[in-house]
Amino acid sequence: SQQGEEDPQALSIQEGENATMNCSYKTSINNLQWYRQNSGRGLVHLILIRSNEREKHSGRLRVTLDTSKKSSSLLITASRAADTASYFCATGLNNNDMRFGAGTRLTVKP
Amino acid sequence: EAGVTQSPTHLIKTRGQQATLRCSPISGHTSVYWYQQALGLGLQFLLWYDEGEERNRGNFPPRFSGRQFPNYSSELNVNALELEDSALYLCASSLGGTGTQSRYFGPGTRLTVT
Numbered sequence: 001s002q003q004g005e006e007d008p009q010a011l012s013i014q015e016g017e018n019a020t021m022n023c024s025y026k027t028s029i030n031n032l033q034w035y036r037q038n039s040g041r042g043l044v045h046l047i048l049i050r051s052n053e054r055e056k057h058s059g060r061l062r063v064t065l066d067t068s069k070k071s072s073s074l075l076i077t078a079s080r081a082a083d084t085a086s087y088f089c090a091t092g093l094n095n096n097d098m099r100f101g102a103g104t105r106l107t108v109k110p
Numbered sequence: 111e112a113g114v115t116q117s118p119t120h121l122i123k124t125r126g127q128q129a130t131l132r133c134s135p136i137s138g139h140t141s142v143y144w145y146q147q148a149l150g151l152g153l154q155f156l157l158w159y160d161e162g163e164e165r166n167r168g169n170f171p172p173r174f175s176g177r178q179f180p181n182y183s184s185e186l187n188v189n190a191l192e193l194e195d196s197a198l199y200l201c202a203s204s205l206g207g208t209g210t211q212s213r214y215f216g217p218g219t220r221l222t223v224t
Contacts, residue, residue, distance in 0.1 A: 040220075041217055042114070043153075043213070043215040044215070088153070096165075097209050098155075098210050099155065103152050
């Protein structure tokens, strides 16, 4: 069963715009991770945020975590056509388990 | 440093046959995870191996099985193949200990059952 739910399911923007994707989860976590998947390929780890952190940056990526609302957001600034991919959140649970959401399909138009 | 490798890249089988998929983790990683991703869908967790032992199993029938070898490589076996087993099978590895470490994924094996 899936723990995380990404929103929206699909997002289409113009190059240069910012893209925001959200993830909500149901149970307590010890970390939350974001991954990217280019069409038909393996996932690439983007960023990990621990449950005691509220915000983390990596290049053009900014992740926030609100444990009181059980939600996280991934912001990609100044998007590029190469950012076109599916983005998944994964929640690291306290029982040593990890669950992936269904993903957000991002299309960046040149 | 070599990443996670999977073989074969593509596999075509007939309903009722058996399929064997292989995965080699990143050097130093002791945990291997298997996921099934049907076309256009999210990842469904199959199996987690660490230090040669099965640590956790997803909600799949027993005809999905696997093992981890002493060199930490892993094999996924799917018996009595059904049409709905057609999917991309992804292997990932991580440092061992807990199941919440960052995953490093291989390119996947595309299994087609006809």
